Amino acid sequence: MRDIVWIIVVLLVIGWLIGFVAFPDVGGILHALLVIAVILIVYKLVTGRSV
Template identity: 55%
Template sequence: MGNLLYIIAVVLVIFWLIGFLGFPDAVGGIIHVLLVLAVIAVLLRLIRGA
């Protein structure tokens, strides 16, 4: 399960970068929601000690 959280976090950060750099006006708040979800996934992985 820990590996899955890490993969999800990496994918979300990549999507955030694509949206932030490629479509700054079109996507807006959704990009920041993805970033927050990625940070939460990474924090959960760190807290669980994996």
């Protein structure tokens, strides 16, 4: 349960990759997933605590 942020990040990145390849016309939503994943990674690295 302590690594839930990393699981969410991995799922978001995988969803972004699949969507980028399968549905290139839906760029805005897919890039929002990538931005959320990056924000979670930065938050995890800066705070250094489990969420």
